[in-house]
Amino acid sequence: MFAYLLRRFALAGLMLFGLICLTFVIANVAPSDPAVLAAGPDAGKAQIEQARREYGLDKPLPVQFLRYVGDLARGDFGRSIATGRPVGSDLARYFPATLELCIVAMTIGLVVGISLGMLSALFKDQWLDHLTRIFAVSGIALPPFWFGLLLQLGFAVWLGWLPTSGRIGVSTDPGDPITGMLLVDALLRGDGALFWQGLSYIVLPALVLSLPCLASILRVNRSEMVEALRADYITSARAHGVSRWRLVTVHALKNAMIPTLAIIGLRWGWMMSSTVLVETVFDWPGIGLYAVSSAIAGDFKPVMGVTLIVGLNFMLVNLVVDLLYGVLDPRLRDA
Amino acid sequence: MTLVEIRDYRLAFDTFDGTLHVLDGIDLALEAGQTLGIVGETGCGKSVLARSLLRLNESPPARVVSGAILFEGQDVLALPERAMRRLRGRRIAMVFQDPASYLNPLLSIGTQMEDAIRGQESAAGEAKRPRRAIRDHAAGLLASVGLAEPHRLLDSHPHQLSGGMRQRVLIAMALAGNPSVLVADEPTTALDVTVQAQVLALIAGLVKERGLALMLISHDLGVVAASCARVAVMYAGTVVEEAPTAALLANPRHPYAQGLIAAVPDIDNPAHKPRGIPGSIPNLLKPPTGCRFHPRCALATDICRSTKPALRELAPAHRVACHHATPEHPGP
Structure with missing residues (x-):
């Protein structure tokens, strides 16, 4: 296990170097003259x-x-040429907002995706399964900016239940950042009103961001659950009298989670980079919006910084996923 | 006392290619404390029959066409799932073929045994026991099948055990509910020859000690001969002959059973060349009419092609399903 960890870390280091080279090259082939x-x-x-x-x-x-x-x-990370501010402190300000958005979106994706995947497998080829299939396909196919506008129109303009865009009301003082994640800070301060307000702002963008991720988790989890429920060890567990609840939620789900985990890791990385669209639609002050406005201005240092942060995050998450495989599968722990 | 009685049981599998007529009118009985072997080629339906006792065949595709499987007089095919769960493990238990794939690779032996014991207890509506008591129960079961250091074993995972140990673990799990019938589906097929003998001896010992009724499924006549008092021969979803083991081995009446026994090599008589049965097993999408064995049978006549032979008692406790088998001329 220790050797495995060491190997993973060494590999991550190499990947980081590759990433740095890549961001440098991309910034220097860009046609604008800083x-x-x-x-x-x-x-x-x-x-x-x-x-x-x-x-x-x-x-x-x-x-x-x-x-x-x-x-x-x-x-x-260098200085932004347009504003003169250090990119490092900009990232420290914008990254927590993106991270918060991604965490909320991933939580929605995990909870809804895994439970719907499990249910679809249990009711395979019945109406529920067909319904989630249609839902998943549209979830992957819908362009996020269009879906985002639709939700804004529905929930903010017509129903008026939720704010249209932004992270917090203009007149609200979010206080000095502790973690930079508004919801976490509100909880740490015990400020319930701020928490609810933050939640009302984050719901729509998180929903839009989570949809494709939710859909692919659902589909992978469903097919893996179908496979697992057909496995020999499930037949013998049934024969030995294991309850249906344990059979589905532990015996089969644990086996189905290994391939699902791979998708979750990939989707997390994908989510970080696709916040660009969602943050633009919802005017969410995260690194996506920061990267877009810098790129339009031809300001390359912030773009390099964002690329590096997003890549680093992807690497870290995949490292965590690799470790989680070991937690799930005892055969890997012993290997 | 008859524990299990299978009456004219027909089972079909609905597949994309059509309906597979997997079991065609099975009639068998298992008395308390009796050992019954079921032999036949791969694909003859013996495993499907074994699973039917606990209703483990996934449905769909499996579909009961007709018949009944009575356990202590009640039809398990008609039981609601809740009542069925009270039988699984508690009254009828099952041991499977390949212990590597029939144990969950991700869960510890202890978790799998605990879940089985807890599941059985909750199905029976018994009070919840503390975890420690259940683990002790599980460790006791492991010890009873000859596994050393049972408490340590509870924390290990299937991949850390040898094939023989895994099969012992599965047998221990099957004993958890103190069942009265043990169904063993090819319990030794995936094991080394030396381990096979140990596992068979273990099963025979447990059967004797606990007074279990045993239904042993195998394609190996030798295994069945060593552990069962009675044996039923299956061919393409039908029982063609059922007799005391010694009688069947010495004097098979059905042409298929005769062919099976002639195909066994004789270690004491190397001059004896094993003979195969010509042809191959029929396609169950379109099984042969009449006697399912007739396309491969040297004695087949018109009646074999048109009418399915019923199981007839030719000698005491010796039943044969062949139009041409007669009491006077034992077998053709």
Whole structure:
């Protein structure tokens, strides 16, 4: 188990290096000239050249790369050229919002996806199964921006039950961030009103973000449950008198969860990157919105920072998934 | 006392290709404390028959066409699921073929045994026992099938055990509810020859000690001969002959049973060449009319092609389903 962990960590390190190379290359093949942006709209040739020297953009690419890696090692993500603010502190402000959104969306996806998957397997080829199949297919097929607009129209404009967009009401003071995640902070402070308000703002974007993830968890879990329920060990457990509840929720589900876990890990990574669309529609102040506005301005440091954070997050989650396999499957623990 | 009585039991499987007529009018009885072997080729329906006793055949595709399976006089085919659960493990228990796939790979032996014991107790409406008592019960069962360090074994997982140990664990689980009938479906097929002998001896010992009625399913005549007083021969979903084991081995009456016995190599007489039965098992989507064995039978006549032979008692306790078997001329 220890050797397995070590191997996983070493692999993660290599992947991180690859990721850093990739973000650097992508930023440098982008067609915009950051020096022009930095120097401002009315700058002359000399000012542009000065800006170029100031940001070290006149150095050869390998030197720039080494400086980039060196800065990252010190936790320095560089400065946004457009605002002049350090990207690191921007990320610290925007990332918790995205993380919070993703956690809520993933919770919805897990709870609803796994339970509906289980039920569909139990009622295979009956009306419930057909219903969840239609639901899952549309969940994967619906474009999130369109579905988001639809929900805004329905719940915010027509019914008026929930706010249209944003993270918190403009007149509400969320207080100084503790974790940066509004709901967690509200709970830590014991502020129930703030918590409920935060919840009302997060419901719609989280729902939109969770839908494709929920749908694929549902489908994978369903087919794995169908498989598991047909397995020999289920027949013998039935013959030995194990109750139906234990049979489904423990004996079969545990086996079905191993492939489902792989999808959950992938979907988490996918979710982090697809927040871009959802955050834009719901005006959610997370890294997706930050990345989009920076990219439109041609400001490449924030885009690199966001890419790195999203990639790092993906790697971490897959590491956790690998460890969870070991928790679920005793054969891996002994291997 | 008759514990299990199977009456004209017909079972079909509805598949995409059509209806498989898997069991065609089975008539068998199992007395208390009796040992009955069921032999036949792969696909003759013996495992499906064994599972029918506990109603374990998944339905659909399985569909009962007709007949009854009486356990202590009540028809298990008509019981509601709740009542059926009171039988499983408590009255009729089952041991399966491949202990590697019939134990859950992700759950510890202890969890699997606890769940079985708890399930049986809650189905019977008994009071919940503390976990410690149930684990002690489980450890006692493991010890009774000859497994050392039972308490430590409860914490291990199936992959950490050998094939023989796994089969002992499954047998211990089957004994958890103190059943009166043990159905063993090819319990030794997946095991090494030496371990086979140990497991058979274990089952024989338990049967004797606890007065269990045993239904042993096997494709191996040797295994059945060693552990069963009576034997039924199945062919393509029908019982073709049923007799005391010694009588059947010495004097098989049905042409198929004769063919089976002629196909066994004789270790003491190397000159004796085992003979096979020509042809192959029929397609159960369209089983042969009349006697299902007639396309492979040297003695087949028109009546075999048109009429299904009933099981007739040719000698005391010796029943044969063949138009051409007569009491005077034992077998053709």
